[in-house]
Amino acid sequence: MNQEQVPQDQENLNEGKLAKLYYATDEKGHYVKVNSIGWEPETVAMQQAWDVVNDEVEEARQKVLSGKASPLLYHIKKNIMTPALVASYVGTFGFMVRLHCHPSFFRRLSRKQLEKYAFTFRISVEQLTDVERLKNPQ
Amino acid sequence: MTVNFTHKQSAHCESGVVSNLLRFHGLEFDEPMVFGIGSGLFFVYLPFVRVNGIPGTAYRTWPGQIFKRFSERIGIKIERHKFSTPEKAMTALDKMLDKGQPVGMLTSVFYLDYLPAAYRFHFNAHNIIVFGKENGRYLVSDPVMEHTTEISYEDLARARFAKGMPEPSGRMYYPVQMPGEYGLNKAIWTGIKQTSDHMTRIPMPLVGSKGMQYLAKRLRHWPERQGDRKAIQWLGNVIRMQEEIGTGGAGFRFIYAAFLDQASQRLQNEKLFDLSKRLTKSGDQLRDFAYHAGRVCKNRKSDVKTFAELGDMLEAVAHEEQVIFSELYDVSRTQ
Numbered sequence: 362m363n364q365e366q367v368p369q370d371q372e373n374l375n376e377g378k379l380a381k382l383y384y385a386t387d388e389k390g391h392y393v394k395v396n397s398i399g400w401e402p403e404t405v406a407m408q409q410a411w412d413v414v415n416d417e418v419e420e421a422r423q424k425v426l427s428g429k430a431s432p433l434l435y436h437i438k439k440n441i442m443t444p445a446l447v448a449s450y451v452g453t454f455g456f457m458v459r460l461h462c463h464p465s466f467f468r469r470l471s472r473k474q475l476e477k478y479a480f481t482f483r484i485s486v487e488q489l490t491d492v493e494r495l496k497n498p499q
Numbered sequence: 500m501t502v503n504f505t506h507k508q509s510a511h512c513e514s515g516v517v518s519n520l521l522r523f524h525g526l527e528f529d530e531p532m533v534f535g536i537g538s539g540l541f542f543v544y545l546p547f548v549r550v551n552g553i554p555g556t557a558y559r560t561w562p563g564q565i566f567k568r569f570s571e572r573i574g575i576k577i578e579r580h581k582f583s584t585p586e587k588a589m590t591a592l593d594k595m596l597d598k599g600q601p602v603g604m605l606t607s608v609f610y611l612d613y614l615p616a617a618y619r620f621h622f623n624a625h626n627i628i629v630f631g632k633e634n635g636r637y638l639v640s641d642p643v644m645e646h647t648t649e650i651s652y653e654d655l656a657r658a659r660f661a662k663g664m665p666e667p668s669g670r671m672y673y674p675v676q677m678p679g680e681y682g683l684n685k686a687i688w689t690g691i692k693q694t695s696d697h698m699t700r701i702p703m704p705l706v707g708s709k710g711m712q713y714l715a716k717r718l719r720h721w722p723e724r725q726g727d728r729k730a731i732q733w734l735g736n737v738i739r740m741q742e743e744i745g746t747g748g749a750g751f752r753f754i755y756a757a758f759l760d761q762a763s764q765r766l767q768n769e770k771l772f773d774l775s776k777r778l779t780k781s782g783d784q785l786r787d788f789a790y791h792a793g794r795v796c797k798n799r800k801s802d803v804k805t806f807a808e809l810g811d812m813l814e815a816v817a818h819e820e821q822v823i824f825s826e827l828y829d830v831s832r833t834q
Contacts, residue, residue, distance in 0.1 A: 362753060362783055374617035380645060382510045384531065384753040390776045392531070392757035396508075396645070402793025406738040407617055409796055413732065441609070441621060449662040483657075 362386065364395050373399025374407055414441055422495050431467030432492055433458070436482045450481040502599045504630040506640040506647045510754055513565045514539060515642025516603045516626040521575070523601055523630075524677055535758030536572055536690040537565035540751055541697060542820075543706045544714040553736045556714065558751050562605075562624035562665070566672070568693070572686040574678035581668040585656040588669030592629060595673065601630035601640070604671040607661030613641070613648040623661050687762050688834045694755070695828035699821055708824065711817035719810035730806065735796045738789050752782030770830050774823055781819040788812045 364385040380396040387393050421438040424430040437447055437458075444458035451458075451474075460466045461478075470478075472486070479489045488494065505522055507530075509515025514533040521528055534540070538560065545555040570577050582588035595602045608614060608622045631638035636649045650658075659669045698707040705713060714737075721730035756778040763771035792809055 362779070362786065374615060376615045376617075378613070378615045379618075379643070381643065382508045383750065384510060384757040386779055390760075390772070390779065392753070392760045402738055402789045405793045405797050406735045409732070409735040410620070410739060411617065446621070446663050
């Protein structure tokens with residue numbers, strides 16, 4: 362890639378925080394370092410991955426609101442985690458976490474267990490259990 | 500406690516960390532040199548390792564290998580630690596910082612809040628250097644960032660103790676002994692030999708340029724076998740692995756070409772420069788592939804290449820790399 366061809370697509374997901382380093386060639390074919398603010402295919406692929414995540418979060422939110430799932434499910438999806446991953450954070454088994462995604466099991470959780478989940482998601486217990494909040498997520 | 504630390508941005512996290520750490524200890528290695536001597540370039544397609552149901556592809560060696568191979572070949576002694584609890588890990592880090600020693604460590608991208616939100620997936624093998632502590636916040640040299648940044652105690656502790664695959668377990672490392680004299684030329688040849696050997700001569704269908712051919716073959720059938728939605732998701736993942744995770748495939752090809760360029764100047768070997776130019780070309784083709792694949796993912800009506808054509812493009816790159824690395828192997832054998 363020639364150094365003039367290094368892509369600088371304005372439409373990117375870097376929030377101006379990041380300009381990646383690329384290795385590109387000068388006219389003789391020797392390498393120089395060039396910064397790039399973004400490249401379309403990369404942005405598309407990343408956006409696509411996030412779309413999948415966001416779809417799942419929305420699906421989980423609807424389930425919670427209709428009472429088919431506990432808020433735990435929403436927060437698992439929101440943090441791009443899986444029950445197995447959450448289980449390793451709180452020190453239990455994946456199937457237990459899956460059980461707790463059902464409202465009836467979730468309601469029976471002790472304060473201590475709720476705190477463990479809340480700590481994992483970096484929120485308070487009130488934020489974890491509050492379903493009303495999910496009606497207007499930020 | 501802060502130390503006088505020079506941060507230079509790099510394209511790939513692991514080779515960048517090594518380059519920055521060694522600069523602090525008085526050894527100047529440019530990132531491509533580290534990448535080349537550490538034999539960082541590779542290709543592997545792992546259809547049976549599913550991440551969120553998507554088959555894995557990697558355009559590089561396993562995390563940690565570059566540093567390991569590089570330090571073996573140059574003769575640097577490294578001390579590595581892992582810890583059972585975040586408290587122990589953070590105390591050990593503080594101790595090293597008090598001694599004025601910058602420390603490299605493994606972290607999860609998800610908890611590094613200085614990165615753009617879009618990058619923060621659960622990717623647990625990101626390397627950063629912590630080189631100081633000011634007002635309770637740690638000073639971080641993240642090789643992919645242009646400048647140094649900082650992070651809070653809590654976020655760093657979480658990032659170092661993220662769960663999932665692979666678990667960082669607070670892993671940290673720092674060089675304890677610098678080499679007295681080392682044979683740079685020999686190290687370069689060893690690096691080249693290993694990379695070209697692994698790219699062309701491992702008798703398995705999933706690794707090296709054969710792996711790329713195999714992926715090209717399978718990719719053609721994704722729409723009919725997996726359905727449109729999955730096929731596009733999988734294709735998106737191939738691009739992400741190629742272009743995003745530590746500048747990925749084409750990026751790695753360019754880093755390696757930059758290494759061959761530097762090596763040819765150092766060893767006065769014109770053949771290496773010639774191969775560097777050809778690798779640049781095949782890297783460009785790989786970028787073309789990503790560009791068209793990106794179009795398919797975006798589902799634009801015009802200029803949409805079908806999966807069969809994408810497969811052809813990838814196969815062409817695979818053939819080209821097979822030829823380049825075979826020649827590279829022959830060159831390295833004569834040394």
